[in-house]
Amino acid sequence: MGGPVQEALEALELVDHHCHGVVTADLTREGFENLITEGAAWPGISPFDSPVGVAIRRHCAPLLDLPRHAPPDEYLSRRAELGPREVHRRFLTAARTSTFCVDTGYAPERLTTPAELAGTAGGTAYEVVRLEGVAEAVAAKGVEPDDYGDAFQAAALDAVQRPGVVAVKSVAAYRTGFDLDPARPSVAEVTEAARHWSARGGRLDDPVLVRHLLWTAVDLGLPLQLHTGFGDNDIRLHRVDPARLTDWLHLTTGTIPVLLLHCWPYQRQAAYLAAVFEHVYLDVGLTLHHVGPARARAVLEEAMEITPFRKLLYSSDAYGVAEFYCLGALAFRRGLAGLLQDRVDADELGLPDALRFAEWAGAHNASRVYGLSGPS
Template identity: 30%
Template sequence: MLDLRTIPIFDHHAHPLLPAEATAVPQTFQRWFTESSDPLVHKRDTPHSLFLRSGVRWLAEFLDCEATLEAVLEARGQRPYTQWINALFKDARIEHVLCDYGYLSDDGYDAEKMQAVLPCPVQPILRIESLAEKLICEQAAFFTFVEAFQEALSKAQAEGIVAFKSIVAYRSGLEVKRPSTRDAHDAFNRLKEIANCSDNVRLDDKPLNDFLLGIMVEEAARRQMPIQFHTGFGDQDADLRTANPLGLRSLIEQTDAPLVLLHAGWPYYRELAHLTAVYPHVYIDLSLAIPFATTGIPTMLREILGMTPLNKILFATDAFTMPEIYWLAARWGRWGLSKVLTEFVAEGFLTQPEALHTAEAILFANARDLYQQK
């Protein structure tokens, strides 16, 4: 197979780490090898997943220890955590990270801490739902809220934000409409009542969600800032019935802002490959599907690469919580991509130089160019 180990990775979609002690025992470590939030799944089912079993074996090889989770954690714990993070990132050749801090736990690493522990540049992504929830709590009235939201978006690029992100798929679905200002105002009032009672709020009212997306899309188009949209599977509260990327078709046709549809839309990667092929400003991201699809990754990649222009496919890890997820996602990604590109060369679809150029584009150059990080 083609050797892709020396090709660097531009990880354009990832999440913050937690301290080492947060994943220092088997129960807390293996919990992150599933998207389920059910403790029974974490305890009973996850140890039987291919993702965890292969991950333990590969980490044991890297640490030169026995291939058990207990031995891996013991060997890992003997190294200073920052040194361990650096070893994994350098081995994976992850050379640039874009990080979404929109769901930051109390012990999660903020932007300053992430940059301090990672051996590569780390730049922020702005999750608009988190911004809006903060402003709903702070602003007394709808129109001052909208003004503050618009101002924050307009300042984002100057403050170092390189992309916007939306998780509307989780909150009210991807079939985004054009609500009236009146409907958005009413939705704000409903959420404001909740915020006044609890000091926090979840932005899950469709008229306000869709209204704010319209503002964000206009600002992104004006500045040609990429927008990342969650599509397809994800955390347990993701409803696949409303997360099909085809739901974004109306929005896609109303803007020329660069739209990066995340997670290959898995399991709707065929639909997303079509959207990427026919709309010039739509891009397909491979994160989360890589690594969670494990041995199914080559099947997915064959179809995506067969349909989609190769300059519009972006690898990322969607890693979170612990550095091992970054490393394992990079390993699964290189394996799947190498397997498929090697087959393409053998079949005569690509020359070997073209295949290597494609790997470099998907792993690094496409994201570098899209996010203007040359």
């Protein structure tokens, strides 16, 4: 593989518009395997024997001074020998990513902070605030149901005013799916829902309060990232097709940018939404490192069939292991370069346009949408 588009993408410093920290501690085999799958390391079934596991052994092993396709035991032994700090440095440097927009809302283990992540990569980091975490922190303080709506809005506003915050995110896909009444809920509806939530406790999964959260995001005025499609088994996949957001997108036209994350297997539906709504954008992050470089092009081709070139962004959605930063960047560069170069070679696309579109998707689109202009 080669050509000018590939060369341009190899030289481009990526903007990763949605990612997470990496685990700072040494990882056991079980710990590592659990982090490289959205399922689990079940007895007798290793995630190394999956597309993502094969891709790690093929493309990440050489960065640990191992041969391609190194066996899992050798891979993990070498990883432990080098230690987390050196492993992180090697993979983050190899990703050649200059800017990270880091979702800090999910950290069951000690993860690198945005500043630590950026320092390891020699880049810049910004923060993405997960709104469900803000809501649950408000509820944990014992707020009265009558006061919940205002208290959540105030807490969310405080959160997004922290230095370096450039966006908010919702995981409504995990909590309710998108089969929601698209209208903004009334104050009375929010109060009644908050009363029920207060009585039963637990995470935010009330449909009325999720709607309130999404409309609060609109009021905050920052770009909103929405998990769609592929995730762990907490997802009900048939309920997270982004096309189910169509009525809500009609109501929010002219407000904030809405970034559809991941999307698989609904990348075509996401592309439709990006093509018909001015404020909708998409990526296929997470998907790319799970399908690996061998299939990244196929996913990108479907996502780009009708997507305006100004609407596709790069993300790794790397979480837990630094390999996913490297693998996501590699899969994106190779997949995008291959499909654009073939269009150039077939005279369906001019080379200057192909180079421009590659730069847009890899960096400029995210910089424009989030207003990124320098170190946080």
